[in-house]
Amino acid sequence: MMSSDRFDRRLPQILEEISLPRKPDYFDDLVGLSARTRQRPAWTLLERWLPVVDLARQPAFARRVPWRPIAVLAVILLLILATLAWVAGSRHPLPAPFGPARNGLVVYAKDGDIFTADPLTGTSKAIVKGPENDINPRWSDDGTSVAFERVVDGNTNDGVVYVARADGSDPIPVNTQPLAGVSSYAFSPSGKQILITASAQGIPSVFIAEADGSSIRQLDIQGRVTDAAWRPPDGSEILFMDDAGADQNGPDTGIYALNVADGKIRTILKGADADGRFRGHATWSPDGSRIAFGEWTDSSDLTVQTHIVTANGTGDTVLPIPTGAVWEGPSSWSNDGTRLLVIRGYSGGVDQSRPAIVPVDGKGTGVEIGSSSNTGSALDWAWAPDDSSILGTPTDASDNVLDQVMLDPVTHTSRTLPWVSVSQPSWQRIAQ
Amino acid sequence: MAAPRPGVVVDQRDLVERAKRGDHDAFATLAVDAIARLDAAARLILRDPELARDGVQEGYIRAWRTLPALRDPDKFDAWLRRLVVHACIDIMRRRRHRAVEVELTPIDGLAGGDFTATIADRDQVEAALRHLEPEWRAVVVLHYFLGIPLPEVASLLGIPLGTAKSRLHRSILAMRTAVGVDEVSATASIPGGQLA
Numbered sequence: 350m351m352s353s354d355r356f357d358r359r360l361p362q363i364l365e366e367i368s369l370p371r372k373p374d375y376f377d378d379l380v381g382l383s384a385r386t387r388q389r390p391a392w393t394l395l396e397r398w399l400p401v402v403d404l405a406r407q408p409a410f411a412r413r414v415p416w417r418p419i420a421v422l423a424v425i426l427l428l429i430l431a432t433l434a435w436v437a438g439s440r441h442p443l444p445a446p447f448g449p450a451r452n453g454l455v456v457y458a459k460d461g462d463i464f465t466a467d468p469l470t471g472t473s474k475a476i477v478k479g480p481e482n483d484i485n486p487r488w489s490d491d492g493t494s495v496a497f498e499r500v501v502d503g504n505t506n507d508g509v510v511y512v513a514r515a516d517g518s519d520p521i522p523v524n525t526q527p528l529a530g531v532s533s534y535a536f537s538p539s540g541k542q543i544l545i546t547a548s549a550q551g552i553p554s555v556f557i558a559e560a561d562g563s564s565i566r567q568l569d570i571q572g573r574v575t576d577a578a579w580r581p582p583d584g585s586e587i588l589f590m591d592d593a594g595a596d597q598n599g600p601d602t603g604i605y606a607l608n609v610a611d612g613k614i615r616t617i618l619k620g621a622d623a624d625g626r627f628r629g630h631a632t633w634s635p636d637g638s639r640i641a642f643g644e645w646t647d648s649s650d651l652t653v654q655t656h657i658v659t660a661n662g663t664g665d666t667v668l669p670i671p672t673g674a675v676w677e678g679p680s681s682w683s684n685d686g687t688r689l690l691v692i693r694g695y696s697g698g699v700d701q702s703r704p705a706i707v708p709v710d711g712k713g714t715g716v717e718i719g720s721s722s723n724t725g726s727a728l729d730w731a732w733a734p735d736d737s738s739i740l741g742t743p744t745d746a747s748d749n750v751l752d753q754v755m756l757d758p759v760t761h762t763s764r765t766l767p768w769v770s771v772s773q774p775s776w777q778r779i780a781q
Numbered sequence: 782m783a784a785p786r787p788g789v790v791v792d793q794r795d796l797v798e799r800a801k802r803g804d805h806d807a808f809a810t811l812a813v814d815a816i817a818r819l820d821a822a823a824r825l826i827l828r829d830p831e832l833a834r835d836g837v838q839e840g841y842i843r844a845w846r847t848l849p850a851l852r853d854p855d856k857f858d859a860w861l862r863r864l865v866v867h868a869c870i871d872i873m874r875r876r877r878h879r880a881v882e883v884e885l886t887p888i889d890g891l892a893g894g895d896f897t898a899t900i901a902d903r904d905q906v907e908a909a910l911r912h913l914e915p916e917w918r919a920v921v922v923l924h925y926f927l928g929i930p931l932p933e934v935a936s937l938l939g940i941p942l943g944t945a946k947s948r949l950h951r952s953i954l955a956m957r958t959a960v961g962v963d964e965v966s967a968t969a970s971i972p973g974g975q976l977a
Contacts, residue, residue: 356953356956356957357953360906360921360956361926361928363903364825364906364922364925364926365926366903367907368821368822368926369821371817372816372817372820373816373817373820373834373837375834375838376812376813376816379816379837379838380809382838382842383808383809383812383842383845384805386842386845386846388803388846388847388849507936507942527941529936530936552871
């Protein structure tokens with residue numbers, strides 16, 4: 350009788366013999382089909398909008414930790430800290446859930462550690478450091494907590510989302526089982542939950558995790574979910590897009606909102622891909638009353654324009670673009686809800702793109718800020734809480750991360766900041 | 782495995798860059814290089830030539846459409862493989878209700894003595910493979926046929942590494958049982974040192 354070792358050794362060869370790899374007879378049809386299919390412009394793809402992250406660093410394996418005594422100490426420490434936090438909280442009120450606030454620190458990732466930086470002084474400080482590979486920090490709306498992803502040992506596609514205090518202390522994992530392909534996460538307006546977009550069985554899906562790590566659940570949404578975001582100011586709904594239209598491989602077209610309480614989904618804008626119209630990058634206004642998104646037609650004359658609709662999908666306002674521009678996508682709302690930072694392109698790619706500040710009422714094409722050569726390929730921007738400046742994470746033509754850039758929405762100038770980030774910009778809100 | 786030839790790497794990188802800019806001929810050249818193995822993998826996973834064709838086609842079209850977003854041209858092969866595997870998994874998910882329960886008992890009349898490379902041997906393995914649940918079969922094919930390390934297999938399938946290890950172990954156990962392998966000498970090791 351054959352040994353199991355021999356069976357295992359022979360298995361790859363037997364699989365070859367079973368499958369007989371060969372060029373399939375449908376190859377020519379496949380090539381013809383792809384030739385008739387249009388490529389999507391780079392900017393419309395979610396991946397282009399995600400930060401460049403340094404995943405090359407391999408974290409070391411952690412030593413086994415004596416959890417029980419640590420847990421007892423942690424409980425005692427938590428009680429002390431809770432008391433201190435209550436005292437501190439009574440002295441420092443939290444910012445309003447939306448609208449302008451006072452500027453705090455910028456949080457960013459570099460070399461697998463999490464830093465905060467003061468944009469006024471340019472000084473940076475590591476708040477989470479160590480052998481682990483930590484990426485993509487995000488502030489909570491009240492500026493008291495930071496969420497970040499810790500890449501799982503030996504597998505750079507799996508991660509665990511942690512929530513820590515503003516100074517990086519007491520990090521708590523919110524998903525005990527690593528999630529594959531974590532692409533985004535955001536605190537709920539209350540700060541008590543985290544909305545995570547990650548892969549489930551290879552399908553982009555949405556999860557809600559309690560910020561204290563007590564539970565996590567996957568939302569019952571069919572299809573590939575993108576652009577998931579809490580609706581401000583109370584987080585009662587979750588906006589999302591999907592590509593469940595006529596072409597499941599194609600761009601996202603429909604815009605929907607899921608009621609967090611009962612799980613019911615309402616259609617804000619139904620898919621329009623059957624009409625040759627596609628949409629992307631839907632974002633809530635700061636007060637949750639409007640939604641901005643990019644819409645384009647699948648034709649040789651690519652024209653992408655920013656649309657703004659009410660929360661129920663009515664009152665479509667198309668923001669005008671100047672002559673020569675071929676695409677424009679919304680990136681970030683000002684906190685007062687009157688302006689949008691958009692990315693505007695003059696070619697099909699991102700090589701001739703620049704940020705522009707445009708009024709959301711559709712009156713005019715706004716002002717482009719392109720004087721600085723290193724703002725051209727920056728796609729990720731965040732307004733300062735007081736709307737006095739806009740922070741961007743630029744990359745060069747080879748996707749190398751450059752120094753952070755600050756735009757001035759009044760003087761329409763830009764300047765570089767003395768730190769490099771590999772994460773999307775995130776700015777702490779403080780009560781005014 | 783032979784080391785990659787520098788010239789080939791450069792050529793493929795150039796092809797990928799051209800395809801990213803919309804050069805369909807370059808994409809066709811890239812496509813033909815990989816399709817034999819990916820088609821075979823799809824057939825092994827889905828056990829249906831028509832479904833495999835759908836999976837490969839879906840993965841390739843998705844690759845062409847989204848190619849401008851590929852940041853690192855050197856990762857084209859792994860990226861294309863991922864898209865095709867995901868397309869096959871999508872198909873598996875849509876057809877999950879037809880999944881076959883795992884059969885852990887030997888298949889009548891197929892247990893043999895010495896395991897030689899005969900048609901009968903292949904038939905035994907093929908029959909055993911067919912009896913596996915699709916998700917389990919995918920782990921076996923990705924690991925043993927495409928040579929993907931288990932952590933990456935777990936990532937591709939969106940499952941924890943422990944689950945991937947468990948599925949592989951139980952799949953191999955089921956296949957050994959089905960073809961009448963001597964379990965006394967079974968070891969817990971995964972061949973090829975591909976766990977790291």
